[in-house]
Amino acid sequence: MAAGPQDVAHVDGSNAAAVLELRGISKRFGATRALDDVSLTVRPGEVHALVGENGAGKSTLIKIVTGVHEPDEGSIAVGGEAVSLRSASDAQRHGIAAIFQEPLIFPHLSVAENIFIGHRDRGAVVHWGDLYREAKAILATLDARLDVRTPATGLPVAAQQAIEIAKAISLEAQLLVMDEPTASLSAHEVDRLFEQVRHLKAQGVAVLFVSHRLDEVFAVADRITVFRDGRHISTGERAEVTREALVREMVGREVSELFARRGHEPGETVLRVEGLTKPGAFTGVSLELRRGEVLGFAGLVGAGRTDVALALFGIEPAEGGTIELDGHRVEIRSPRQALRHGIAYLSEDRLHVGLSLPQSVTANITLPRLRNYVSRLGLLDGSAERAAAGELSRRLDIRTPTLQTAVELLSGGNQQKTMLAKWLDTRPRVLILDEPTRGIDVGAKTDVHRIIDELARSGIAIILISSELPEVLAMSDRVLVMRDGAQTGTFSRSEATQERVMTAAVGVA
Amino acid sequence: MSAGSGRLLRPERLKELSLLAVIGVTILVFTPLVDGYLSGRFFNRVSTSVTIIAVLAVAQTLVIITRNIDLSLGSIVGVTAYVTGQFVAAHPDVTPVAGVGLAILIGAGLGCINGVLVAYGRVPAIVVTLGTLAIYRSWLIEYANARTITTDELPSWVADLPRTTVASWGDLDLRLVFVVALIVVVVLQATTAKLRWGRWLYAIGSNPDAARQMGLPHRRLVLSAFVGSGALAGLAGFLFLARFGTINVTAGQGFELDSVAAAVVGGASILGGTGSFVGALLGAVLIDLLDQSLVRVEAVTEFYRNAILGALILLAVIGDAGLSAWFRRRRASEARPAVGTVPSPAEATPAAPGPAASPIPDHDEEASHA
Numbered sequence: 001m002a003a004g005p006q007d008v009a010h011v012d013g014s015n016a017a018a019v020l021e022l023r024g025i026s027k028r029f030g031a032t033r034a035l036d037d038v039s040l041t042v043r044p045g046e047v048h049a050l051v052g053e054n055g056a057g058k059s060t061l062i063k064i065v066t067g068v069h070e071p072d073e074g075s076i077a078v079g080g081e082a083v084s085l086r087s088a089s090d091a092q093r094h095g096i097a098a099i100f101q102e103p104l105i106f107p108h109l110s111v112a113e114n115i116f117i118g119h120r121d122r123g124a125v126v127h128w129g130d131l132y133r134e135a136k137a138i139l140a141t142l143d144a145r146l147d148v149r150t151p152a153t154g155l156p157v158a159a160q161q162a163i164e165i166a167k168a169i170s171l172e173a174q175l176l177v178m179d180e181p182t183a184s185l186s187a188h189e190v191d192r193l194f195e196q197v198r199h200l201k202a203q204g205v206a207v208l209f210v211s212h213r214l215d216e217v218f219a220v221a222d223r224i225t226v227f228r229d230g231r232h233i234s235t236g237e238r239a240e241v242t243r244e245a246l247v248r249e250m251v252g253r254e255v256s257e258l259f260a261r262r263g264h265e266p267g268e269t270v271l272r273v274e275g276l277t278k279p280g281a282f283t284g285v286s287l288e289l290r291r292g293e294v295l296g297f298a299g300l301v302g303a304g305r306t307d308v309a310l311a312l313f314g315i316e317p318a319e320g321g322t323i324e325l326d327g328h329r330v331e332i333r334s335p336r337q338a339l340r341h342g343i344a345y346l347s348e349d350r351l352h353v354g355l356s357l358p359q360s361v362t363a364n365i366t367l368p369r370l371r372n373y374v375s376r377l378g379l380l381d382g383s384a385e386r387a388a389a390g391e392l393s394r395r396l397d398i399r400t401p402t403l404q405t406a407v408e409l410l411s412g413g414n415q416q417k418t419m420l421a422k423w424l425d426t427r428p429r430v431l432i433l434d435e436p437t438r439g440i441d442v443g444a445k446t447d448v449h450r451i452i453d454e455l456a457r458s459g460i461a462i463i464l465i466s467s468e469l470p471e472v473l474a475m476s477d478r479v480l481v482m483r484d485g486a487q488t489g490t491f492s493r494s495e496a497t498q499e500r501v502m503t504a505a506v507g508v509a
Numbered sequence: 510m511s512a513g514s515g516r517l518l519r520p521e522r523l524k525e526l527s528l529l530a531v532i533g534v535t536i537l538v539f540t541p542l543v544d545g546y547l548s549g550r551f552f553n554r555v556s557t558s559v560t561i562i563a564v565l566a567v568a569q570t571l572v573i574i575t576r577n578i579d580l581s582l583g584s585i586v587g588v589t590a591y592v593t594g595q596f597v598a599a600h601p602d603v604t605p606v607a608g609v610g611l612a613i614l615i616g617a618g619l620g621c622i623n624g625v626l627v628a629y630g631r632v633p634a635i636v637v638t639l640g641t642l643a644i645y646r647s648w649l650i651e652y653a654n655a656r657t658i659t660t661d662e663l664p665s666w667v668a669d670l671p672r673t674t675v676a677s678w679g680d681l682d683l684r685l686v687f688v689v690a691l692i693v694v695v696v697l698q699a700t701t702a703k704l705r706w707g708r709w710l711y712a713i714g715s716n717p718d719a720a721r722q723m724g725l726p727h728r729r730l731v732l733s734a735f736v737g738s739g740a741l742a743g744l745a746g747f748l749f750l751a752r753f754g755t756i757n758v759t760a761g762q763g764f765e766l767d768s769v770a771a772a773v774v775g776g777a778s779i780l781g782g783t784g785s786f787v788g789a790l791l792g793a794v795l796i797d798l799l800d801q802s803l804v805r806v807e808a809v810t811e812f813y814r815n816a817i818l819g820a821l822i823l824l825a826v827i828g829d830a831g832l833s834a835w836f837r838r839r840r841a842s843e844a845r846p847a848v849g850t851v852p853s854p855a856e857a858t859p860a861a862p863g864p865a866a867s868p869i870p871d872h873d874e875e876a877s878h879a
Contacts, residue, residue: 092724106712108782113712
């Protein structure tokens with residue numbers, strides 16, 4: 001390690017060394033370039049906001065700063081001293097602390113222990129009296145009223161974040177990274193969090209604040225940096241930046257390299273949704289979907305798009321509003337009911353809920369409709385299964401050594417196609433695709449786009465959820481935009497421009 | 510400061526108190542049913558017979574806290590009891606400290622094998638210890654070659670150990686072995702509470718991801734738990750040797766499940782992160798007390814005895830789940846208002862996302878693009 005455990009000297013004044021200086025950082029994951037020659041400087045005591053679309057590289061940058069990933073190229077300096085951050089404890093030793101959307105809390109340990117558990121310098125014996133006293137003192141400076149002796153289990157997210165901030169203070173962190181810390185907070189709790197951020201700032205701690213919500217960024221940041229497609233686009237003082245300029249910088253991408261859909265006329269209406277509501281997730285979503293139509297769902301992560309999909313597929317049923325299929329009112333309370341109505345949902349989480357990784361391609365494809373492969377004796381008819389799987393894999397061009405190969409051995413793109421085949425085997429009339437091209441390479445992406453186009457032409461009505469704006473715009477006949485659980489716009493193909501959709505997604509008029 | 514009520518409600522303390530209450534009820538129920546139940550002799554019998562399982566319950570709890578399990582404890586008891594018995598029989602002039610020390614060392618060594626496989630080999634503990642359960646036992650069968658150690662071979666200090674009394678009141682004796690079990694409980698309860706090592710054990714069981722993220726020495730901690738549990742099983746093996754004197758290759762068989770039962774009844778969660786050693790002792794006492802009591806009630810056959818003990822374990826787990834759910838609900842209701850500043854007018858504003866009182870330029874144009 002370049003720098004020893006000695007902590008960065010306490011800095012004050014504006015001419016002091018930068019708390020964090022990144023130079024020429026690049027990071028690839030397989031075929032994707034997550035970060036491309038990025039440089040960023042965080043000054044002592046500033047709140048530096050990092051904004052950008054999904055996939056702009058913010059998360060990768062955070063992971064590099066907190067020691068989760070190591071950069072392929074580039075250098076990191078902390079307090080003017082070159083360092084390498086190979087692990088979370090490296091980062092911690094150099095005075096970098098982080099708060100994630102879901103705080104890392106030990107539920108069985110007391111609040112005070114949660115604050116001090118990572119400390120190595122307190123000796124082998126726990127002095128409970130001191131522990132409680134110091135924890136109480138730190139929480140008091142944050143104005144967080146928690147009983148430091150009780151276990152942390154069941155505390156609301158805001159309180160857990162207060163614990164994490166207290167932890168950062170106790171470690172004398174020089175830089176606190178906050179990754180979407182407000183995602184699950186109420187408005188009042190957001191205010192309290194920002195109070196705590198200002199308190200940290202007053203003590204000279206720098207904050208790297210990552211958020212989708214421009215309101216919050218403008219409320220709390222001193223400087224704002226925009227990332228796009230893994231590149232640093234701009235950094236400016238808050239006072240000198242306008243929202244419109246930010247949005248322009250966040251999008252500003254060409255659509256040309258994407259697959260071009262062949263136009264065709266959609267048929268009659270299949271699905272009609274009125275005022276669909278689920279408190280806490282989304283409210284008043286209305287849409288109409290016709291045969292052979294692709295309806296794009298645009299919006300930022302957490303806007304409620306997936307929640308609407310889960311409601312339509314019956315996993316997390318809606319609590320208000322109506323769903324009509326072919327003009328008939330239907331109730332969808334479970335995925336079984338949804339499948340019976342011809343609705344299928346391709347999950348965004350391929351690895352955890354989308355596929356059974358150790359099982360074969362065939363077993364995965366035939367799983368949802370397995371009863372169709374039961375012979376008269378009540379046994380599974382393996383040859384019928386293989387025939388169906390074989391046909392679908394030819395149609396979707398799934399490249400696998402054999403149909404009996406375990407899915408986990410396939411590439412991401414072929415896994416994605418297997419998941420598509422699985423849902424196509426249910427013969428859906430309405431197919432909901434949630435981030436169908438996430439984490440797959442460019443070639444497979446084009447394949448998936450071609451398949452979507454073909455499926456639409458064959459008369460399937462498709463809802464396409466994607467966080468990649470160019471993809472939504474290229475593939476959709478119409479685009480529905482959501483923000484914070486509300487539908488903020490619906491645009492026809494000709495109306496849907498990057499700026500309009502992005503504006504509706506981030507909330508700038 | 511928010512209500513101090515939470516302090517009294519620490520889940521472990523509550524569990525220990527409720528176990529004490531259940532033990533009290535058990536005694537009240539059986540007193541009229543069994544002749545001479547509330548006697549010194551019955552206390553002596555239970556307090557002697559409970560020691561082995563109590564020590565094993567403590568050993569098991571140590572491992573369970575870290576979100577692991579040790580199913581080889583019974584086999585470790587068998588191996589240490591036999592090998593130590595053979596050694597003290599061959600060297601009758603060996604000191605008690607050396608004899609007990611040998612048993613503990615053998616146990617720690619066997620526990621170390623478990624720990625290395627779990628922590629560094631990354632094999633799940635249930636698989637590793639299921640394997641070593643069989644391997645340690647098979648080794649003992651091979652090694653013993655059908656020979657049984659008998660009480661006459663043992664030096665008198667070993668054979669007399671179970672009857673050695675520290676103090677007595679009337680016919681109620683405080684036996685040395687029971688005191689040993691109490692010391693084990695107190696030492697572990699204190700070290701896990703007062704040493705960083707102990708708190709880290711709870712931490713890695715409570716949230717392994719967070720522990721790793723924080724750079725806690727995860728593997729060394731798991732290894733230390735297995736070594737500790739093995740060492741305690743070695744001690745239990747010595748207690749077994751002293752109590753029964755006659756040792757064959759089946760010594761300690763089935764104790765692994767008894768230890769899990771006592772640990773779980775005592776409040777340890779099989780999902781890690783929680784469990785107390787006082788609880789483990791009380792769990793062992795309750796199970797042994799019920800067992801010894803039911804034996805003395807003629808209407809209860811062996812079959813019902815096992816069924817009642819099984820039901821007790823299920824009840825303990827269900828009660829535990831209910832208790833923690835209750836605690837979380839209570840916590841949620843008491844923590845919410847306490848986290849924020851004093852409830853302010855801001856609370857009354859509609860829950861629009863985004864901050865309310867901040868220098869936000871041009872923030873009033875939200876509704877215009879639906």
